[in-house]
Amino acid sequence: MNLSLPVAELTALLLASVRAAAWLMISPPFNTNVIPAQIKALLSVAIALPVVPSIVGKVPALDTAAMVVSLAEQVVLGTALGFLTALLFAAVQAAGSLIDLFGGFSLAFAFDPMGATGNGGSGVFGRFYNLVAITLLFATDGHQLVLRGFTTSYNVLPLNGTLSLSNLQHLLTDGIVEMFAASLQIAGPLIAVLFCADIGLGLLSRVAPALNAFSLGFPVKILLTLTGVGLAMTMLPLAVENLVDKAVKAVMQAIGS
Template sequence: MLSELLNLNIYTYFLVFARVGSAIAVLPGFSSAWVPVRMRLVFAIGVCFVITPPLAQYLPPLAGSPIELALMVMGEMIIGFYFGVIGVILIAVLQSAGAFISLFSSLANAMIRDPIADQQSSLIAGFLSLLGLILVIVTDTHHLMLRALVDSYGLFEPGKMLIGGDAAHLVARKVSDSFNLALQMAAPLMVTSLTYYLGLGILGRLMPMLPIFFIGLPLQLLMQIITLMLALPAIMMVFMTYFQDGFVMFLAP
């Protein structure tokens, strides 16, 4: 009896860990290259210890064969990975907006290490990504991510695979929404840049001997930086609302 109870508890814990660990390995902030792998593992283990007792009622009974158990664990890992990918798509709106802004500001070739994408990104994209991650932590939005992960057990039944069509449709819709929102967030600088280029073109026609490039580029950088600082509060408010709404849909009603 004691052996059966012990096996059941171990099974329950590791089934929860399969989903939670996969999600934490991908979710923005937790999956940053600056966070050591051991810390992510310890954090995932600690979270599972806390949430396993209340989630035990949602879990299916112990599988009768190793193949069924392996399929069940694989399904949980896929769900956790899918949940994390949604978070990555949501925060990628800042990287896209930063790329657009860098293009309009003539800073597209100024590259730095992006802590979110874990690769080289434009200067403004890296700045916006880091600022967005700081706001996520400061506003306790990472608590919302963990709560949505726990409530996902009511939305995605444990032991069953994702519905491929619905899952792909949600990912495609989130990618489309993120791209559209990135364009909207970069719109103030796009309008400013187009207006400036129009004025610069007219000035070049009126004064052909004027060195437009040497005069125009420093002024463009200064103007776009000022515009970015003025628009930055609104940009980050729009991002935080979009990011939080993306996880609210996983919460239990």
Template sequence: MAGLDDAALMTFALTATAILIRVSLIVTFLPVLGEDFAPVRVRALLALALTACLIPVVPVHAGALPETTGELAVLMIPEFILGLLLGLTARLVFAAVQFAGQLAGEQIGFGIASIFDPVNNAQISIVAQLYYLFSILIFFAIDGHHLLLGALVQSFEIVPLFSVNLPGSLLGFFGREVAHMFTLAVIIAAPIMAAMLLSNLALGLVSKAVPQINIFIESFPIHILLGLTILGLTFGAFGALLATQFTRLDGALGQLLQLLQ
């Protein structure tokens, strides 16, 4: 009886650990809570709370218990990879937003006026930070966190514990997602980039017509005023585009899980 109890306890601990690994990776990539400036204790408590909620509904490990550290690693590493892939896929939308803001900020002339980004431990354009904060608001406004948590729960149904498959087609999937990220970034930054291009063309014509004007100095306030105007006019369309992309994310996560099963 004691041996049976020990085996049941080990099976429960193995299952709970695997669930915690998947959950922790998703929590790590959540907006706000997953950032470096968020307290580690808060993230840990959230991961533990979600794990406690999932333990009753996730089937326990029915296979043989690992007897060595190597066997344990073979079981746990695929679970870590699955959680990492889900989190990275979800994070690509925010990466596109920040890249678009960086492009737009450089075009407007805010390249010098950068601020420290505690998320990436690097200098980032003010416009990129503004875009990122706005994307977080849209994400929570359309219940994007529910989408990620739903994908987490669905992952245990589509890809049961310790049955993760890692096919070569994953490379093609992430290649398409990264390409979509860059395309999305260009689409977001396109209005400001187009406006700055037209502004530079107009200023070039003025410089040819009136050589006495120092166009280089005069272009700074013109670019900033024009850039901020375009920024304000396109925020509504930007929000609608983000909502569409977060909705698309649900399908991308589902496709990823199908590849991993």
């Protein structure tokens, strides 16, 4: 009995899975270490399976050189689309890092720099904001919008399609600007409060040096930071929703849709 394998379908599945795997390694919320590598590999195959019938006619020539070039193109394309998404979502963690800096929570890294490296170089609120953003993505089904935006790339840029580098360059530049602007919008009000607290403590130390405003400043800033973060949590879901919309639009523009 002769066993015939659908070579074109298997090749399309392989190339589409490579693109999905490269995207899953970088794009939030799937880039977290909480998801094992085996699950990401299976998920990449699950993403590629539904699109195989539409891309099987775009399979490159079945020779070594063409396959190597196509595999490299899929890795670059998946990485680029994942980086665009991750760049915008980095605004949430950047906002938390700004709060750590102005609130004094990043001071621990000055005493334990190796501990900062082990924690990914992020402070308390940097990790907390990142965890809350990932939770909100899954709770509000935002990950499905991000995933749908990526799967659209198989229709617009099939296996023999190429990504416009000039368009990607402009999107990366705009994405960096959007990231810094969004992080300032999220953390800006609390930073202003902490800055005013620093000014007030500085004036207090000049007026009444005996109060030792330096030692008094630590519990005061901790209290203000925790209170401000608690109040700002109500605005974070809207910020994450806006970031999801911007990330999907950026991916659509990158693939020319």
